[in-house]
Amino acid sequence: MSANGTPPPGAGGSAPETNFVFPTTYPLKIAGKSSVALEGTVIEIVRRHVHDFDETTVTVRESRGGKYLAVSVSFTATSKAQLDALYRELTEHPDIVWAL
Secondary structure (H helix, E strand, C coil), rough: CCCCCCCCCCCCCCCCCCCCCCCCCEEEEEEEEECCCHHHHHHHHHHHHCCCHHHCCEEEECEEECCCCEEEEEEEEECCHHHHHHHHHHCCCCCCCEEE
């Protein structure tokens, strides 16, 4: 406790929700089953959560064996709630294996 009876910063209390300071540039990589539609599916989902999404940030790479695609995007994230909702929708899609 400090001289005025309040705990010092970072002592006790609840942990911060996130280490990010918003808005922030946020890179995101999504892997899924290789299909022609995967890139479009990712863009469609990201657009629902990022209204000013710039499609020129999208890159796509095929896995060595050709079974999976990795779709990378970058955007300005505005809140933890936005990121949580985006991750939730991406990972619930049946063709998406993971999102980082």
